[in-house]
Amino acid sequence: MEFDAVVIGGGPCGATTAMDLARNGWTVALLDKAGRIKPCGGAIPPRCVRDFDIPDAQLVAKIDTARMISPKGAHVDIPIENGYVGMVDREHFDEFLRVRAAEAGATRLTGTYLKVEREGGDTFVSYRPKEAGAEPVRLKTRLVIGADGARSNVAKQEIPDGGDITYVIAYHEIIKAPANHDEAPKYNAGRCDVVYNGAISPDFYGWVFPHGENASVGMGTGIKGFDLKVATAQLRADSGLTHCETIRTEGAPIPLKPMKRWDNGKDVLVAGDAAGVVAPSSGEGIYYAMCCGRRAAEAGHMALAKNNGRYLRLARRRFMREHGMVFRVLGRMQDTWYRSDDRRERFVTLCNDIDVQRLTFEAYMHKQLVFAKPIAHLRIFAKNCLHLARLIPAS
Structure with missing residues (x-):
């Protein structure tokens, strides 16, 4: 079988990528293991x-x-x-997304990814179908997108430092x-x-x-x-x-930290958990995975249309432009407040502050930092400093 793109992993990121690429007219295979449900608050x-x-x-x-x-x-x-x-509930939500990708034109395949192979200038994805005793199958493709989780085999095999996450x-x-x-x-x-x-x-x-x-x-x-x-x-x-x-x-x-590189500059791109895209501090992943999947599809579309793998770098560039600041702020928050029970006690006390509540949930609901209230930010900064200096009680 031959496809323009093979997407490995059918979670929110992979299903979104496959759907968007198929809607753009590309032939897409969505390869996923059956029966695996990711632990997730949902x-x-x-x-x-x-x-x-x-x-x-x-x-x-x-x-x-x-x-x-x-x-x-x-x-x-x-x-x-x-x-x-x-x-x-991820058991039903992920399947809904996979079905929607298939309705957009993606071909669903069930099996275990094995490796990417290259012969005579062509790229192949090898996988083992789910059926007992099945022999490995090879798919010829122009583009491989790995959305196969935090310990991504695609990233380990194809992306520089892809195993370091x-x-x-x-x-x-x-x-x-x-x-x-x-x-x-x-x-x-x-x-x-x-x-x-x-x-x-x-x-x-x-x-x-x-x-x-x-x-x-x-x-x-x-x-x-x-x-x-x-x-x-x-x-x-x-x-x-x-x-x-x-x-x-x-x-x-x-x-808990996006990888520094998501592509090999030629024919492979990773996205979602495989690229390290889960928000620090909160652990929120579904929304960011789907955003990353959309950016991966955009970059993949450009790479396929221009027949140039250098366009794959656009996925990380655009995602980090939109969400990088939020990730950096949340990372610092986790490093600061999660390190001891005393800090955790003070963090919960800070959450009782109306300014913290409003700005936090405005940012959560709209997925962007809120800078429209400078006085509130100054008050929050001052309270953070006082708690870190243990100059005010934790409760």
């Missing part, structure tokens, strides 16, 4: 719904409050003004949500709980995110040897959710 902001035409039926819940919980159990409830945070390991349990308040008084089906506690995660955070009839309970950490399942069991106990039925469990690496 939150998407209204901008994601708007920019990528996500139907309301895909939202299993709409969240109107975020609760930040400190190591000592203090909490701050932050109302989400003028909107909501939508929640999706910073990540945390995320683990979560999808559970049956409590039927009523009496069954689990701490659980609220309209609220996301974010837990900053070194016992749950020594360098990231834990979460309890409603998914309609279900809920996602999990955490992430980059500390080797830390027992994720024990920490998640503790999180469920602290949240009064130990008794809830466990439907499935999932774990995977989550990158």
Whole structure:
């Protein structure tokens, strides 16, 4: 089989890339493993719904409050003004995106990527179909786009320093949500709980995110040897959710820093988690993966149309122009506030500030830093300095 482009990985990034390329008239193969569900809280902001035409039926819940919980159990409830945070279940959401890509004209293939091969100036993607005992298949292509996750085999094989990526390991349990308040008084089906506690995660955070009839309970950490399942069991106990039925469990690496290079300058480009595109501090990935997929499709379209692999560099350039500042700010925030329980306690205290709440959620909802309120920024900067100097109490 022969295609203009082969997209490896059918998550939000890969499916978006395949859909956009197919809509531009290119022949596209979308290669994906069947049955793999990424651990994910499932939150998407209204901008994601708007920019990528996500139907309301895909939202299993709409969240109107975020609760930040400190190591000592203090909490701050932050109302989400003028909107909501939508929640999706990746089991169904990712498949919806793959189906939409196929409807746009992409050819879906199921199997395991093996390698990129080159012969006589031609490029081939080798993969093993899912069927038991199947022999490897080769696809002739002009362009390979790797959207195959944080430890991307495409990146390792084809991109300089592609195996060097910073990540945390995320683990979560999808559970049956409590039927009523009496069954689990701490659980609220309209609220996301974010837990900053070194016992749950020594360098990231834990979460309890409603998914309609279900809920996602999990955490992430980059500390080797830390027992994720024990920490998640503790999180469920602290949240009064130990008794809830466990439907499935999932774990995977989550990158926290974009790679410095995403392409080989010829015929290979990586995107999404494979390029390190997950927001530091928050761990938000779905929206940024889909944005990255769109930029990858634009760069791929240019490279194919001009028959010049140098256009592949546009994917990273355009993405970082749009989101690089947000990633840098969130990275500094994580480095500053997640390093100890004392810092986490102070961070939750800061979240009680109305200026912090408004600017944070305006930035989250609209996906850009808000600079229109300089006085508020000065007040936040001053409070940060006072907390870091331990000149004001943490609660």
